[in-house]
Amino acid sequence: MSLLTVGTVAFDSIETPFGGVDKVVGGACTYISWAASYFTDKINLVSIVGEDFPQDELDQLKARGVDLEGLEIKKNAKTFFWAGKYHENMISRDTITTDLNVLDDFDPVLPAKFKKSDFVMLGNLTPAIQDQVLEQLVDTEGAFVALDTMNFWMDIAMDKLKEVISKVDVLIINDEEARQLSEEFSLVNAARIIHQMGPEYLIIKKGEHGAMLFQDDNIFYAPALPLREVKDPTGAGDTFAGGFMGYLAKTGDVSYENMKRALIYGSTMASFCVQEFGLENLKALNDKKINDRVKLFSELVSFDIE
Amino acid sequence: MSLLTVGTVAFDSIETPFGGVDKVVGGACTYISWAASYFTDKINLVSIVGEDFPQDELDQLKARGVDLEGLEIKKNAKTFFWAGKYHENMISRDTITTDLNVLDDFDPVLPAKFKKSDFVMLGNLTPAIQDQVLEQLVDTEGAFVALDTMNFWMDIAMDKLKEVISKVDVLIINDEEARQLSEEFSLVNAARIIHQMGPEYLIIKKGEHGAMLFQDDNIFYAPALPLREVKDPTGAGDTFAGGFMGYLAKTGDVSYENMKRALIYGSTMASFCVQEFGLENLKALNDKKINDRVKLFSELVSFDIE
Numbered sequence: 017m018s019l020l021t022v023g024t025v026a027f028d029s030i031e032t033p034f035g036g037v038d039k040v041v042g043g044a045c046t047y048i049s050w051a052a053s054y055f056t057d058k059i060n061l062v063s064i065v066g067e068d069f070p071q072d073e074l075d076q077l078k079a080r081g082v083d084l085e086g087l088e089i090k091k092n093a094k095t096f097f098w099a100g101k102y103h104e105n106m107i108s109r110d111t112i113t114t115d116l117n118v119l120d121d122f123d124p125v126l127p128a129k130f131k132k133s134d135f136v137m138l139g140n141l142t143p144a145i146q147d148q149v150l151e152q153l154v155d156t157e158g159a160f161v162a163l164d165t166m167n168f169w170m171d172i173a174m175d176k177l178k179e180v181i182s183k184v185d186v187l188i189i190n191d192e193e194a195r196q197l198s199e200e201f202s203l204v205n206a207a208r209i210i211h212q213m214g215p216e217y218l219i220i221k222k223g224e225h226g227a228m229l230f231q232d233d234n235i236f237y238a239p240a241l242p243l244r245e246v247k248d249p250t251g252a253g254d255t256f257a258g259g260f261m262g263y264l265a266k267t268g269d270v271s272y273e274n275m276k277r278a279l280i281y282g283s284t285m286a287s288f289c290v291q292e293f294g295l296e297n298l299k300a301l302n303d304k305k306i307n308d309r310v311k312l313f314s315e316l317v318s319f320d321i322e
Numbered sequence: 323m324s325l326l327t328v329g330t331v332a333f334d335s336i337e338t339p340f341g342g343v344d345k346v347v348g349g350a351c352t353y354i355s356w357a358a359s360y361f362t363d364k365i366n367l368v369s370i371v372g373e374d375f376p377q378d379e380l381d382q383l384k385a386r387g388v389d390l391e392g393l394e395i396k397k398n399a400k401t402f403f404w405a406g407k408y409h410e411n412m413i414s415r416d417t418i419t420t421d422l423n424v425l426d427d428f429d430p431v432l433p434a435k436f437k438k439s440d441f442v443m444l445g446n447l448t449p450a451i452q453d454q455v456l457e458q459l460v461d462t463e464g465a466f467v468a469l470d471t472m473n474f475w476m477d478i479a480m481d482k483l484k485e486v487i488s489k490v491d492v493l494i495i496n497d498e499e500a501r502q503l504s505e506e507f508s509l510v511n512a513a514r515i516i517h518q519m520g521p522e523y524l525i526i527k528k529g530e531h532g533a534m535l536f537q538d539d540n541i542f543y544a545p546a547l548p549l550r551e552v553k554d555p556t557g558a559g560d561t562f563a564g565g566f567m568g569y570l571a572k573t574g575d576v577s578y579e580n581m582k583r584a585l586i587y588g589s590t591m592a593s594f595c596v597q598e599f600g601l602e603n604l605k606a607l608n609d610k611k612i613n614d615r616v617k618l619f620s621e622l623v624s625f626d627i628e
Contacts, residue, residue, distance in 0.1 A: 106507075238623075244511055319586055
């Protein structure tokens with residue numbers, strides 16, 4: 017089934033305690049699309065770049081089955097640029113530069129053929145733009161919609177954010193964001209309050225501690241894979257979301273049981289992402305590598321108590 | 323099989339964002355013994371208290387199968403007292419008072435019948451005292467020994483600590499301590515280095531994020547049970563250790579597979595502990611409550627990928 021992905025396509029400069037890269041291709045929509053491309057070749061990408069964005073990168077996405085008709089290439093303009101530096105713990109980071117460039121005028125218009133997408137992944141953007149995309153869907157009821165956001169939007173646009181959240185099926189945020197959104201410290205209580213805001217499913221990402229899926233009183237916990245080396249956490253959350261939604265689009269099954277599997281595939285894709293800088297590892301995967309790693313997740317949590 | 327538990331028996335005054343208690347019974351050895359008592363009634367306790375310690379609390383321990391011949395009751399002296407206040411996150415805390423009292427002269431002497439204990443749980447104490455206990459065992463090779471410690475001893479007595487660690491079978495510490503001990507940020511790398519220090523097994527506790535078991539290249543991850551309310555984290559780590567070692571003593575099986583089960587039982591006991599202040603919840607358990615909760619752990623992580 018088809019998956020609409022919306023979000024930034026960007027250049028990133030990244031510095032971590034283990035090295036750095038300068039102006040590599042990044043952005044939420046890029047990570048989401050690459051991760052999802054291992055599960056479905058019906059990806060409808062909606063984003064914006066400047067004339068400076070390399071054609072070769074677009075060709076690679078096309079080759080993965082990503083339809084770029086919804087990608088605006090703006091003349092005489094530059095692609096969104098972010099530069100950041102991670103602290104020793106590889107979780108907190110300082111933003112060095114944010115050049116919005118083309119993103120300042122992003123006014124997403126969905127090609128007609130995108131308006132009937134079965135699955136929709138709204139990457140982190142202003143809630144108003146996320147809503148603008150939702151409003152263009154022909155069949156909002158029929159589409160299964162996931163939304164990512166961040167504390168910044170909770171600080172400056174909470175009302176609009178809550179309006180968009182009320183329209184989606186699954187909200188994907190981190191633990192800190194879940195606490196801010198719900199004003200509850202316990203994640204179990206936070207989930208209850210966020211369910212009341214609209215989303216039937218809630219996924220709380222906890223970085224190196226894994227991710228949790230909440231539906232009614234059901235809770236599923238997918239640990240992150242313990243890794244010898246994490247080089248660059250950039251895009252891990254988007255890669256998780258791309259793997260998760262890609263797996264749902266592949267199977268067309270949004271039951272709780274299947275969503276648990278999707279969470280494991282999302283965690284698997286994220287574990288590859290962080291092992292190299294930028295998209296490097298994510299571009300070099302195949303089914304065997306992915307399935308071998310999924311098995312490690314089974315081994316990690318399996319125990320047998322009669 | 324018999325379990326020797328060594329550590330503090332104390333009074334605690336605890337303040338959390340959810341309330342507080344004044345001078346309730348606590349201490350590592352108390353939590354360990356109570357938790358283990360649901361799995362084995364052959365517990366040999368070694369500790370020290372003052373004349374002010376309530377006889378009723380000792381009678382309760384005896385009734386749970388705890389042999390108190392190794393508990394020194396010091397005349398004209400006061401029991402160890404700790405007062406602390408937890409921050410909003412329920413992880414970090416400020417120590418308000420530490421009155422060592424009897425602990426200042428703690429010179430543990432094992433009763434003859436304790437010297438052949440099958441399992442030994444060395445609660446957090448000075449490494450020198452932990453070593454003193456080990457040296458009194460008749461059959462160190464035959465006993466399965468676990469040790470808990472803290473960053474404070476790494477700061478002031480690292481050499482002695484490493485000497486004791488080299489003699490134990492399983493080290494039980496938290497993530498921060500594992501990083502300090504190994505000088506590695508990645509827990510996978512930390513485990514490799516700590517294995518080289520001696521312990522075949524390493525358990526890294528991560529509070530609300532669960533606990534991990536390492537043996538060679540094997541890794542097992544037991545999440546913590548997501549709870550609606552955590553009232554008091556005091557003693558959770560000791561309760562975990564007590565449940566873990568109690569289950570091993572009950573089954574007499576120290577295989578990796580059985581140790582995974584023991585980790586789940588330890589996590590289960592800790593989940594009860596934090597739901598009320600002090601020992602309150604831990605004193606009110608039974609097999610059914612414990613087994614019902616163990617099932618929740620199965621549900622929490624179970625998924626099915628062909």
